[in-house]
Amino acid sequence: MYILLRWVISAAALLIVAMVVPGFHVGSFGTALIAALVLGLLNLVVRPLLLLLTLPINILTLGLFTLVVNALVILIMSSVVKGVQVDGFAPAFWGAIILWLIGWVANTLLVSKNDDPKVEVL
DSSP states (O other), X not given: OHHHHHHHHHHHHHHHHHHHSTTEEEOOHHHHHHHHHHHHHHHHHHHHHHHHHXXXXXXXXXXXXXXXXXXXXXXXXXXXXXXEEEOSXXXXXHHHHHHHHHHHHHHHHHOOTTOOTTOOOO
16 A cells, blocks of 8 residues: 555656646656656666766765766656656756655655554554
8 A cells, every 4th residue: 555655646746846847748647657657667777777887976976966867767767658758957857856855755744753664554
């Protein structure tokens, strides 16, 4: 149940980014669901490799280069998912910041200090 809730929140966050950031377009909520799934898979597979390859510059920038890596992952997602269009690096960068902010708020609201999100109580 927790995973489905996070998936829907991620899709809604993509729609919010599309409303706020000029140059970031998402066709519909169904497209946002697919985009959130692809973005999650890319974050699982591609993002760790990019972070490993960019580790020296990430250390030099004290971790701020991670935002650039997140923007690149968003650009890759937009090239894979039809119905999602990102018009360049700047919208992807601002979209990455807003997605991070929404994810941070969602994590704060959904997970209390004593709850473990990986354990679901039936």
